[in-house]
């Protein structure tokens with residue numbers, strides 16, 4: 001995680017957030033300022049796939065909030081079966 005943080009809006013809740021690009025820019029690691037949201041990492045393909053899914057975003061938001069301030073973070077990717085999956089991983093594994 002060497003690139004600098006970019007100011008943006010949270011992909012989930014549209015509040016003020018930052019992201020850094022990770023995994024050779026295939027994924028973004030968001031850190032959201034909203035108290036009811038949190039940190040999460042997501043691949044750009046998963047972002048595209050779920051951009052209109054309110055249900056998915058609500059689910060990810062509760063997971064991100066649950067792990068806020070911990071050493072764990074939800075990671076959203078497209079699996080080899082082409083389905084979107086969420087894993088909770090250690091931040092050090094990002």
Ligand SMILES: [Zn+2]
Pocket residue numbers: 010011012013014015017032033034037038
């Ligand atoms: Zn947010």
